[in-house]
Amino acid sequence: MTTQAFFIGFFGLAAVWFGVVVFRTHSMMRSALALLFSQTALGAMFLGMQAEFLGVLQIMMMATEMSIMAIFMVMFMMDPGGLGEMEMTHQKRLSLVAGFVAFTGAAAVAVLFDWGPVVSVAPDAAQQTADLGLELLGRSMLIFETAGITILTAMIAATAVAILPIEAKTTTNEY
Amino acid sequence: MPAETSHTPHHMSHTAPVEYTCPMHPEVVQHKPGSCPKCGMFLEPREVSADSRPDEHAGMDHSAMNHDDMAFMSMIDVTKDLPRSNDGLPMDWIDVPFGPFFPGLPSALLLILTLDGDTVAGARAQTLAENTALLPDSAAMDAEHFVERLAKLDPLAPLAYRLLARRAIENAAGVEIAPTTARGRIGALERERIASHLGWLALFAQQTGFDWLLQRATALQLHSQQANRQQMLALKPEIDRLKKRLQRTPLLKSRSVGLGQLLPDDKLRGPVARAAGITDDARSTDPAYIALGFKTSQRNTSDILARLQVHLDEISHSLVLIEAAGSIDTLPLPVVADASGDGEAVVETPRGSARLQLRLDQGRVISAQLDTPSTQHLSLINALTEQQALGDALLAVGSLDLSPWEIRQ
Amino acid sequence: MTSLLIILLLLAGAYLVAVLEAWIANGRLRFATPVLAGIAMLGRESIVPRQPDRIFFETAPVLLLISAILGAMVLPLTPDLITTDLATGALFINAALVYVLVALLMAGWGPDGAYAMIGGWRFLGQLIAYAMLIVMPITAVAMRAESLLTTQIVVSQAGLWNIVYQPLGFGLFFVAAMALAFLPPFDLATANSELASGVEAEYSGVRLAVFRLARLTLVMTLAAATVVFYLGGWQGPWLPPWAWSGLKILAVTAAMLLAGRLMPRIREADLMAWGWMLGIPLALLNIFLVGVLVLVWP
Numbered sequence: 001m002t003t004q005a006f007f008i009g010f011f012g013l014a015a016v017w018f019g020v021v022v023f024r025t026h027s028m029m030r031s032a033l034a035l036l037f038s039q040t041a042l043g044a045m046f047l048g049m050q051a052e053f054l055g056v057l058q059i060m061m062m063a064t065e066m067s068i069m070a071i072f073m074v075m076f077m078m079d080p081g082g083l084g085e086m087e088m089t090h091q092k093r094l095s096l097v098a099g100f101v102a103f104t105g106a107a108a109v110a111v112l113f114d115w116g117p118v119v120s121v122a123p124d125a126a127q128q129t130a131d132l133g134l135e136l137l138g139r140s141m142l143i144f145e146t147a148g149i150t151i152l153t154a155m156i157a158a159t160a161v162a163i164l165p166i167e168a169k170t171t172t173n174e175y
Numbered sequence: 176m177p178a179e180t181s182h183t184p185h186h187m188s189h190t191a192p193v194e195y196t197c198p199m200h201p202e203v204v205q206h207k208p209g210s211c212p213k214c215g216m217f218l219e220p221r222e223v224s225a226d227s228r229p230d231e232h233a234g235m236d237h238s239a240m241n242h243d244d245m246a247f248m249s250m251i252d253v254t255k256d257l258p259r260s261n262d263g264l265p266m267d268w269i270d271v272p273f274g275p276f277f278p279g280l281p282s283a284l285l286l287i288l289t290l291d292g293d294t295v296a297g298a299r300a301q302t303l304a305e306n307t308a309l310l311p312d313s314a315a316m317d318a319e320h321f322v323e324r325l326a327k328l329d330p331l332a333p334l335a336y337r338l339l340a341r342r343a344i345e346n347a348a349g350v351e352i353a354p355t356t357a358r359g360r361i362g363a364l365e366r367e368r369i370a371s372h373l374g375w376l377a378l379f380a381q382q383t384g385f386d387w388l389l390q391r392a393t394a395l396q397l398h399s400q401q402a403n404r405q406q407m408l409a410l411k412p413e414i415d416r417l418k419k420r421l422q423r424t425p426l427l428k429s430r431s432v433g434l435g436q437l438l439p440d441d442k443l444r445g446p447v448a449r450a451a452g453i454t455d456d457a458r459s460t461d462p463a464y465i466a467l468g469f470k471t472s473q474r475n476t477s478d479i480l481a482r483l484q485v486h487l488d489e490i491s492h493s494l495v496l497i498e499a500a501g502s503i504d505t506l507p508l509p510v511v512a513d514a515s516g517d518g519e520a521v522v523e524t525p526r527g528s529a530r531l532q533l534r535l536d537q538g539r540v541i542s543a544q545l546d547t548p549s550t551q552h553l554s555l556i557n558a559l560t561e562q563q564a565l566g567d568a569l570l571a572v573g574s575l576d577l578s579p580w581e582i583r584q
Numbered sequence: 585m586t587s588l589l590i591i592l593l594l595l596a597g598a599y600l601v602a603v604l605e606a607w608i609a610n611g612r613l614r615f616a617t618p619v620l621a622g623i624a625m626l627g628r629e630s631i632v633p634r635q636p637d638r639i640f641f642e643t644a645p646v647l648l649l650i651s652a653i654l655g656a657m658v659l660p661l662t663p664d665l666i667t668t669d670l671a672t673g674a675l676f677i678n679a680a681l682v683y684v685l686v687a688l689l690m691a692g693w694g695p696d697g698a699y700a701m702i703g704g705w706r707f708l709g710q711l712i713a714y715a716m717l718i719v720m721p722i723t724a725v726a727m728r729a730e731s732l733l734t735t736q737i738v739v740s741q742a743g744l745w746n747i748v749y750q751p752l753g754f755g756l757f758f759v760a761a762m763a764l765a766f767l768p769p770f771d772l773a774t775a776n777s778e779l780a781s782g783v784e785a786e787y788s789g790v791r792l793a794v795f796r797l798a799r800l801t802l803v804m805t806l807a808a809a810t811v812v813f814y815l816g817g818w819q820g821p822w823l824p825p826w827a828w829s830g831l832k833i834l835a836v837t838a839a840m841l842l843a844g845r846l847m848p849r850i851r852e853a854d855l856m857a858w859g860w861m862l863g864i865p866l867a868l869l870n871i872f873l874v875g876v877l878v879l880v881w882p
Contacts, residue, residue, distance in 0.1 A: 027637065029693045036686065056672045060679035063686050064715065070689065071708055075292070080267075090200065125671030129732060271698040279777030293702055293852065382777045383848030384768050386609065426769060426847045429854050564852060565702065566778045 008048040015041035028080040032070035036062055052125040053132055193220045268296055275303045279382040279569050281331075283579035286572060288560065295568040298560045300553055302579035318344050321540040325531075329547075329581040331374070334367045335524035336581075339531050343543075347518025347535035357463040359504025364522070365493035366407060366503055370399045371525030372446075372486045372493075375576050379483065382573050383430055391417055407497050414494070418487050431480035435559060435571030439477065442555060444548035445527025446485045447575055451477035457523040467499040482574045513538045524548065526576050547581040587657070587667045594656055598800035601837055605800075608841050622793055630789025633695040641694030644783075645791050648687035649798035654680035656805040660735050662818045662825040673734040674726050677809055678719055681764060684802060685711045688766075688773055688783050691795070695786030703782025707773035709852055710763055713859030714770075717760035720867035721753035724874040725813045738817030745816040749877070752870040754814045756863060761806040761840070763855070765799070768844025772852055807836040 018038035022031050039062035046055030074080040123131070136144055195218035197203040197211035209218055274285040283304040289297035316324070322344070326337035338360060345352065373396035380388035395417070399410060421427060437443065439451045448455040452475040458464040459471050472488035474481035497503070519532045527548030534542045552575045559575070560568035602618035632641065657680075658673035660666035670676050685707060692704015726732050728749065729740035747754045763770040774782045787795050811817060811832040818825035820832075 029637065029640070029689075033640075033686070033690070052670065053672050053675070056670075056676050056679045060675065060682055063679075063682040064711065067685055067689055067708055067711075071705055126731070126733070129671055269698055277777075278780060290698070290702070293706060380848075384771060384775060384777060384844075385848040386768070386845040388848075424847055426850055426854075430848045430851060566772075566775070566849070566851060569778055 004048055004050075008045055011041045011044040011048060015039075015045065028073040028077050029070055032066055032073055035069070036066035039066065050122040050125070051128065053129045195219065196221050273569065279378075279573065281378070281573075281577055281579055284577055286556070286569075288565070288568065290565065293565050295560045295563050295565060298557050298568070300556045300572075302553070302582040304579040304582070315536070315539045315541040317539050318535070321533075321543070325545075328545075329524075329578050331578045331580060332367060332371060332524045332526065334363055335522055335529065338364060339520055339522040339524075339529055342520035342522065343518045343531040343533050344535060344540070345518070346520050347516040347533060348514030349516065350514075354463065354466075355502075356504065358467070358500040359502045361463060361467065362404065362497050362500040362503035365496045365500070366399065366402065368525045369407070369410075369490050369493045369497075370396050371576075372490050373399060375446075375486050375574075376483075378573050378576075379479075379570070382570050385424075385427075388417075388421070388424075404497060404501075404503050407494065407503075411491075411494050414490055418491070421483075421487070428480065430570070431478060431483060433476075433478050434563070434567050435479040435482075435574050437477050437555060437559060440555075442551040443527075444551055445523070445525070445576075446472075446482055446489065447552065448527065450474045450481035450485045455528065457521040457528040464496075467496055469496065479570060479574045526552075526578055526581075529581075545583070547578075547583065549575075549577045549579070549582045552577055553582055586665065589665070590656060590661075590667050591653065593661070594653060594801050594804055597804040597833065598797055600834065601800045601803055601841075604834070604838055605841055608838070608845065622797075625793040625796070626790050628789040630791050631786075633697060633786045635696045636786075637694045637696065639694075640690035641786075642791075644687045644691035644694055645787070645794035645798055647683060647690065649794060649801060651680055651683035651687060652798055652802040652805045654683075656801070656808060658734050659805070659808045659812050660738060660817060661808070661829040663735060665826065666735065669733060669735050672732050674722050674732040674737060674813075677734075677805075678722070681718075681802075681805075682711075682715075684764060687798075691783040691787070692773075697786045699779040699781070699785040700783050703773040703775070703779050703785070706779075706782070706852060707766065710766070710770065710772055710855065713855045713863075714760040714763035717756045717859060717863045717867055718764060720864070720871060721750075721757040721760075722813060724750055724753045724867075724871045727871070727874050727878055730878075734812055738812055738819065741816045742819060745819075746814040750814075750870055750874050752866055753874070754810075756867055756870065757813065758810060758836075758840075760863075761810060762843065765803050765806050765840070767803065767840055769847050769849045770855065771844070771849060772855075775849060778849075803837055803840065804833065807833045807840065810836045 015038045018034045018041060021034040022038070025031050025034065040059050043055045043058035043062065046052075046058055049055075122128070195205045195208050198219050200211055203211050203218070205218060208220070211218060268289050268291050270287055271290050272285065272287050274280050275283050277286075280286060283302055285301050285303050287299045288295050322337055322340040325340035326333045328336050373392045376392040377389055377396060380386070380392055395410060395413060399407060402410070437447065437451055439448075439453055443451055443453055444455060449472055452473060454471050454473060456471045458469050461469075470492065472485050472492060474484050515536050515538075517532070517534050519530070521528050521530045524547075529548060530546040532544045533540050555575065556572055559571045563571065599618055602621075603613070603615055606617050607613045632638075655677045657667040658670050658676050660669070688707040689704045692700045692702075692707070694700075725737055725746055728746065729737040731737065731740075741749070766773050772778075772782075774784050779785065784792065784795060808829075811829060815832050815836070818829045820828035823831070
């Protein structure tokens with residue numbers, strides 16, 4: 001139990017630390033990968049909390065997502081290497097307020113909400129995975145399907161908006 | 176990296192009520208254009224509004240100002256001035272040197288590509304081969320010496336240039352060549368063509384990481400360089416096998432169809448021209464070749480696959496010519512005792528036709544002009560690589576079969 | 585104890601892959617070459633390029649190695665020889681191997697060189713093409729086994745190996761695994777003739793040795809995954825289970841190494857187009873077919 005608590009605390013602190021590093025560095029690449037390792041530490045926290053499937057899923061998904069974020073940051077930002085010591089922060093007051101409100105809200109929910117009785121022993125990982133599958137295909141199916149379709153629609157719409165009009169592209173293939 | 180722009184003359188700032196600010200750091204405001212001290216971005220011009228306090232000292236430190244500006248950072252503002260390639264994605268462009276010793280290019284060729292991500296936005300090419308054997312324009316030399324020098328011009332096709340020099344001198348001296356000698360020369364030239372075209376295949380294989388082809392083509396090339404007629408003819412089944420194998424190699428088509436296309440142009444020479452549908456071949460007007468039943472190979476699509484096919488066809492046809500020629504000449508030195516006159520010769524080198532004009536005076540060459548195929552092809556590189564993916568661009572440059580040694584800049 | 589044994593086996597496997605690679609490349613079977621090459625590499629100076637991102641530059645080869653080893657941790661060589669039989673094993677191997685991408689991005693960005701950087705970003709594009717073709721065939725494999733336990737997946741193939749049960753999935757997974765291990769013809773990130781070895785370009789000496797070892801281990805891990813998911817794992821007549829695992833893994837490795845020599849390198853645009861326009865529909869079809877088979881023939 002204490003080892004478990006230790007690891008949860010350790011990875012929690014690691015997640016926070018890497019979150020801080022995101023804003024301490026000038027390099028876009030370091031910033032993106034620091035965010036990745038912050039998320040990986042969150043995944044490790046899930047593992048510490050015996051939520052194996054969630055933990056592994058978090059560790060897997062974030063690697064791709066943050067890498068893709070990294071390439072966009074490097075592509076679009078001036079001075080992605082941070083050699084010019086670019087200032088990464090802006091709109092400080094707004095972000096301070098937003099951060100404070102979000103933190104207070106989350107903390108309030110954590111403390112004030114009635115989470116029901118604590119289960120003394122977590123079910124084993126295989127059982128959890130099976131339960132999660134049944135949950136996803138049962139009560140929560142509508143929510144996840146809606147979210148999935150929405151994301152897909154957004155992706156197609158974003159691509160459609162981003163690509164050049166057809167007539168502008170014909171010049172390259174003319175021969 | 177944005178370069179430092181030139182400073183606007185001082186009086187301009189008094190006449191135009193414009194100040195410059197960073198799209199990402201609104202607190203940075205200057206009277207003159209330049210780059211942001213915090214992030215290096217170009218400063219954007221902005222009209223001075225009524226309430227904004229005019230800045231007395233045009234220094235760099237404005238951190239006390241406009242800290243609470245809530246203007247939102249916009250990706251469109253940030254990227255709208257970057258150069259754009261065809262894919263529409265604005266990115267920093269970088270200049271990357273390829274060569275002079277790059278695994279996928281002929282040695283001594285320096286290619287500087289401006290890369291926009293993985294896409295080529297521009298190209299500059301030059302040869303770094305300082306060929307001391309290049310023709311000295313003033314110095315006269317005797318004919319044998321001249322032939323030897325020209326033979327050393329291009330280590331990738333020594334025999335073709337030796338032959339070129341010989342024929343130009345013979346032409347100047349009015350020497351007639353016996354048909355058997357002419358056939359022997361054809362044998363030698365075609366042998367060199369086979370070796371050179373196998374080298375083209377090996378470069379193609381190396382550029383595409385096609386190890387099997389690289390091994391086969393290199394082995395055959397080594398074998399053919401010094402082979403006699405019988406040994407050359409014994410290569411035929413091997414080359415047929417190679418061709419058959421290439422026809423059913425997966426990914427080969429997708430790697431070469433429609434890539435590296437060139438418009439038919441009078442700069443195109445040799446196999447590159449013949450792959451573009453131009454029947455440019457010095458051999459097709461040579462009576463000795465016509466007597467041996469010479470046919471030009473030709474393709475029309477002008478892409479890398481067409482060049483591959485032309486090279487393969489020519490290897491086979493060169494074997495036929497060697498068989499018909501009956502011998503491979505060793506090309507001894509010409510005997511042109513004290514002849515004088517103007518001479519001209521065209522030889523179809525493995526890379527295309529090379530033309531030599533010279534003036535002979537008392538058995539000494541006093542002036543010479545040389546036109547080589549690679550010199551013409553070098554100027555095609557920009558059009559060939561523009562807006563191509565890096566791998567395709569390098570493969571297209573390789574398919575020109577440039578010889579840095581024969582390029583005269 | 586088992587972990588140590590697995591790591592030693594991986595090392596031995598990496599050595600065998602190196603011998604095999606040299607054998608396939610130049611036709612000479614020399615058992616000392618990898619060892620000598622390794623010693624030579626350790627003896628050479630390990631140059632740090634100018635203005636590197638030091639953290640990434642140093643971390644990348646090690647992260648690549650860790651990623652490959654972690655992937656191997658959930659693969660059983662015999663019913664008992666497995667480091668940790670995770671309840672989410674078939675998912676975990678994906679999670680571990682995604683960090684191959686992170687390692688290559690680091691190796692690309694770290695040394696501050698154009699060749700390496702382009703190589704790193706190319707691999708990101710490559711991942712977009714192959715990632716779904718790793719995950720979706722594994723989904724179909726897990727559907728048949730009704731479990732994410734890798735041992736259970738092997739047991740589920742007792743009657744019929746998955747290569748026969750779902751050949752489409754096997755083909756897709758095999759190709760995608762080659763792309764993941766950036767083996768030719770998918771070596772866009774380390775292409776010698778396009779990028780002067782790409783992400784490997786700025787590495788030398790001991791760092792390069794770690795990088796190469798990691799790559800060999802990665803090939804082993806992916807071959808082992810192919811064996812576990814499609815070739816019935818340790819199962820086979822006459823020979824003991826560990827021998828079957830070993831033989832199958834070596835055979836798959838040899839097939840992966842040989843295939844790349846016989847064709848030119850794929851173009852990035854084609855890889856992307858085929859991955860999405862051909863590969864993903866086929867993978868969905870595979871899931872559908874396996875679903876039907878599981879229902880009608882349990």
